[in-house]
Structures are given as structure tokens and as C-alpha cells.
Amino acid sequence: MNDEAQKLRLQLAEHLAAAGHVRTAAWRRAVEAVPRHEFLSGGYFERIDVPGRPTGWTPVMPESRQWLRSCYTDDSLVTQIAGTIVPGDVCGEITRLPTSSGTLPSLVVRMLEDLRVEDTHRLLIVGVGTGYSSGLASHRLGSDRVTAVEIDPDVASRARGALGRCGYAPTVVVGDGLAGWKGGSPYDRIVAYCGTVTIPYEWVEQTLPGGVILATVGGWMYSSELARLTVTGDGTAAGRLLDGRNSFMLARPQTPPPIGLLPDLDQADDQPTELAAHVLEDWDTRFVAQLAAPRAQRMTLDRDGSTEHVLLDVEAGAWAVLRQDDSRWLVRQGGPYNLWDRIADHVTRWYRDGSPSLDRFDITVTPEGQTITWPR
Incomplete structure (x- = not known):
């Protein structure tokens, strides 16, 4: 060998x-x-991906013929699941989240x-x-x-x-x-x-x-x-x-907390918003959104025959729900601050400044904290 x-x-x-x-x-x-x-x-x-099922993981051990060659591919290889489980602990398949890798x-x-x-x-x-x-x-x-x-x-x-x-x-x-x-x-x-x-x-x-x-x-x-x-x-x-x-x-x-029980997402009225939820599918736009709300998590829900885009800051208790109504986007917000307003304002200013690429962003760390800005 x-x-x-x-x-x-x-x-x-x-x-x-x-x-x-x-x-x-x-x-x-x-x-x-x-x-x-x-x-x-x-x-x-x-990794084992089967449509309609959670992502699964199955162990590959050194006695396998593919093991050595895989070790020298340019791939990340998961070595621990759920904080404690290693490949030698599993026979078959596991569906928990990875916690360490090569x-x-x-x-x-x-x-x-x-x-x-x-x-x-x-x-x-x-x-x-x-x-x-x-x-x-x-x-x-x-x-x-x-x-x-x-x-x-x-x-x-x-x-x-x-x-x-x-x-x-x-x-x-x-x-x-x-x-x-x-x-x-x-x-x-x-x-x-x-x-x-x-x-x-x-x-x-x-x-x-x-x-x-x-x-x-x-x-x-x-x-x-x-x-x-x-x-x-x-x-x-x-x-x-x-x-x-x-x-x-x-x-x-610094990992996010469990989302847990969702707040009552119907306790606020819909308001129109010019920024559509799907802009967050773009990597750069999502990064800019995170500068405004770094501890917001994102998920989708299917309710009453439509898809709702949910943003939730568990620690602060702020939330926002976006949905599309014909050609309009609507948002409901609750908690100590308007989560979507904060994100939309940040992203809109980035758009207004010409959407500079992320490699032009400056980052500074001081005793007071971290600041990331883009050229204007």
C-alpha cells in the first residue's frame, strides 16, 4: 500500500x-x-442522497477498496457525525448532521x-x-x-x-x-x-x-x-x-441554536415589500443580508397551499415571513425589531452602491467587535 x-x-x-x-x-x-x-x-x-429522505451517511473503512483512493481525491471527507459518532461506530446508515471532517x-x-x-x-x-x-x-x-x-x-x-x-x-x-x-x-x-x-x-x-x-x-x-x-x-x-x-x-x-417552537406567524399584518425573498438564493446577496442579521436562520414552510419564507432570530425573538401574492411580495414581522426591514435596507443600499463583489469588502476587528463594509 x-x-x-x-x-x-x-x-x-x-x-x-x-x-x-x-x-x-x-x-x-x-x-x-x-x-x-x-x-x-x-x-x-x-453521503447517501435519496429523494424524499433526509441525507444519510454510511461508513467507508480502510478495508474497502475505495478507501485509499478516496483519501487522495480533492474532497472533504466527513469523519464524525452528531458530535461523537465515528465511522467505526456505524453499521448501515445514519441521518444525523456531520460535526467534523477532513x-x-x-x-x-x-x-x-x-x-x-x-x-x-x-x-x-x-x-x-x-x-x-x-x-x-x-x-x-x-x-x-x-x-x-x-x-x-x-x-x-x-x-x-x-x-x-x-x-x-x-x-x-x-x-x-x-x-x-x-x-x-x-x-x-x-x-x-x-x-x-x-x-x-x-x-x-x-x-x-x-x-x-x-x-x-x-x-x-x-x-x-x-x-x-x-x-x-x-x-x-x-x-x-x-x-x-x-x-x-x-x-x-457559534453554531445556531435549535429553532424550536415557532412563534405565532399570523400575529402581524401583511405589508408590501419591494425586495423578494428569492434574492437570498444568491450567495453574495445572502452574505450582505447576514451583515444586517448574522444570527438569523432561514427556512420555508408550505401553508394553505403556498410557500412562506421564514427568517427567525431565535436569540432576539425577531421573525419575518414573506410570501408572494400574484406579482407582489408581502411580509409580516414580529419581535423586538423588524428583521426583514433591517435586511432589506442593507441589501438595497448594497444594490444602490453598484453591488460590489465580496472581494472588495473590508473587514476590521477591534476590542469593540467586527465590522465588514463595502466600497461606496
């Missing part, structure tokens, strides 16, 4: 380089050297390239996952310059074991990655392999002036973008969103 795995690694490195994800010789050598299959030795879950190699490497690391840099990785990204970073920088923090102790333990089998020994700690890890700070670079609603100021505090933070930022309507920020000498960080639609599982402390 070693010869076949080495051949597959070289093919993966060639593919990533040809696609422009691997751009430097040092990171290509890392891809060629680090055995991704060791980080998936517990198997992975294959990120597709092109994104892992592209993010490492976007960090623009130098040989002397110290790196913090938030969200260790399988440990593959930590292995690549350890190969490139040396294990003593890499720290990884993971909230799930079982995930951290499996990653630590895989890294050890590959000859790497970065510091892998269990903790809330949103708090960073002071024990290894200050860092020259921080990269997060989990999604965030807001980039924590703790990361800024733990990064040297001139250092870089790279993380995916989005909201609970699941449009997200990669942000690269440079830390300044005044204790703030600023930068831009990068081109590309990146999606990670949200950091667990």
Missing part, C-alpha cells in the same frame, strides 16, 4: 499545483510527503499558501480536524513552530495519534479555539479551519504586529467568505475578504 499511497500523493500534488492551489515549492513538498490516509485511518462517511486538500493548501508563512514563523491552527493541516504545517515549519487547538478531546486525540504515526509532534491542545491559545502566543500567523460568525478579538491579541489572521466569516444563513487580516501596532486587525466561496462547519460555540 505504501507504494500506491506515494503514487497517489504525487498525483494529488500535481493536481493541486495545476489548479493553482499549490503555488510554492515548499508546500508542494509537504503535500508530496504527508500521508493523508494516515489521518483517515478510522474511515470516513460517504477538509478538501485544495482548500487546506490554498489557505496555507495565503498565509504567506516564512521559515521562522510560529503558527496557530484553530480546528485540528483530522490533523492533516497540522501535518503539512509541521513538515513546512517544523513541529516546534506549530500549535493546534481543538474543542473536541476525541478529535484532538485522534489527530495527535495520526501526527505521531507520521513523525510529527506539534502542540495539540484541547480548548475553545475561539479563545486562541495563550500558552503558545504570540503567533506570526493564525489560520482557522472552522467557520466563524465573528472573528474573536483574542486572536488579534495573540498575534504579533504585522502578523496575519486567515479565517472564514459568515452567518447563520450559511453564506461565508475567507477573510485575511493583518494585525497592526495599535491592537486592531484589518484586511479584506478573499475571492472564493468557502464553507466550513461553524465553530461549535
Whole structure:
């Protein structure tokens, strides 16, 4: 298997380089050297889609003929379901939600390239996952310059074991990655392999002036973008969103709460709205909407023979329901603020400013919080 795995690694490195994800010789050598299959030795879950049924997942174990080749495809491979369940725990199919995965190699490497690391840099990785990204970073920088923090102790333990089998020994700690890890700070670079609603100021505090933070930022309507920020000498960080639609599982402390029992959606009167609900099908528009309401969740209901588009901020108790009446769109709203009015105002201003692309958006993180703006 070693010869076949080495051949597959070289093919993966060639593919990533040809696609422009691997751009430097040092990171290509890392891809060629680090055995991704060791980080998936517990198997992975294959997605099963059947019309009319919830998405299912079935385990693929190392004894399967497809396992090794799958380990070297440019795909994300789910390694944990529902917070605790791993492939070896399941015989058959499970329909719970994924909670950990091996990120597709092109994104892992592209993010490492976007960090623009130098040989002397110290790196913090938030969200260790399988440990593959930590292995690549350890190969490139040396294990003593890499720290990884993971909230799930079982995930951290499996990653630590895989890294050890590959000859790497970065510091892998269990903790809330949103708090960073002071024990290894200050860092020259921080990269997060989990999604965030807001980039924590703790990361800024733990990064040297001139250092870089790279993380995916989005909201609970699941449009997200990669942000690269440079830390300044005044204790703030600023930068831009990068081109590309990146999606990670949200950091667990920032995951949305269960929707639970819906409020009475008929307690308000319909009002006309110029903005149609289907504009939120567009990735960029949905991202802009999230800037106005980052903790709003989105769903549809079929009631009385028509489809209603529901937006709900569970924490605040605000809600909005949109429906189409012939050629008009109508909205009902309730709670402490008018959720749809806030979104519509933000999106309309973005339209009025020419709908600039997301890679022109500026992002700033200060002790007071995170701000994302577009050019006007």
C-alpha cells in the first residue's frame, strides 16, 4: 500500500499545483510527503442522497477498496457525525448532521499558501480536524513552530495519534479555539479551519504586529467568505475578504441554536415589500443580508397551499415571513425589531452602491467587535 499511497500523493500534488492551489515549492513538498490516509485511518462517511429522505451517511473503512483512493481525491471527507459518532461506530446508515471532517486538500493548501508563512514563523491552527493541516504545517515549519487547538478531546486525540504515526509532534491542545491559545502566543500567523460568525478579538491579541489572521466569516444563513487580516501596532486587525466561496462547519460555540417552537406567524399584518425573498438564493446577496442579521436562520414552510419564507432570530425573538401574492411580495414581522426591514435596507443600499463583489469588502476587528463594509 505504501507504494500506491506515494503514487497517489504525487498525483494529488500535481493536481493541486495545476489548479493553482499549490503555488510554492515548499508546500508542494509537504503535500508530496504527508500521508493523508494516515489521518483517515478510522474511515470516513460517504453521503447517501435519496429523494424524499433526509441525507444519510454510511461508513467507508480502510478495508474497502475505495478507501485509499478516496483519501487522495480533492474532497472533504466527513469523519464524525452528531458530535461523537465515528465511522467505526456505524453499521448501515445514519441521518444525523456531520460535526467534523477532513477538509478538501485544495482548500487546506490554498489557505496555507495565503498565509504567506516564512521559515521562522510560529503558527496557530484553530480546528485540528483530522490533523492533516497540522501535518503539512509541521513538515513546512517544523513541529516546534506549530500549535493546534481543538474543542473536541476525541478529535484532538485522534489527530495527535495520526501526527505521531507520521513523525510529527506539534502542540495539540484541547480548548475553545475561539479563545486562541495563550500558552503558545504570540503567533506570526493564525489560520482557522472552522467557520466563524465573528472573528474573536483574542486572536488579534495573540498575534504579533504585522502578523496575519486567515479565517472564514459568515452567518447563520450559511453564506461565508475567507477573510485575511493583518494585525497592526495599535491592537486592531484589518484586511479584506478573499475571492472564493468557502464553507466550513461553524465553530461549535457559534453554531445556531435549535429553532424550536415557532412563534405565532399570523400575529402581524401583511405589508408590501419591494425586495423578494428569492434574492437570498444568491450567495453574495445572502452574505450582505447576514451583515444586517448574522444570527438569523432561514427556512420555508408550505401553508394553505403556498410557500412562506421564514427568517427567525431565535436569540432576539425577531421573525419575518414573506410570501408572494400574484406579482407582489408581502411580509409580516414580529419581535423586538423588524428583521426583514433591517435586511432589506442593507441589501438595497448594497444594490444602490453598484453591488460590489465580496472581494472588495473590508473587514476590521477591534476590542469593540467586527465590522465588514463595502466600497461606496
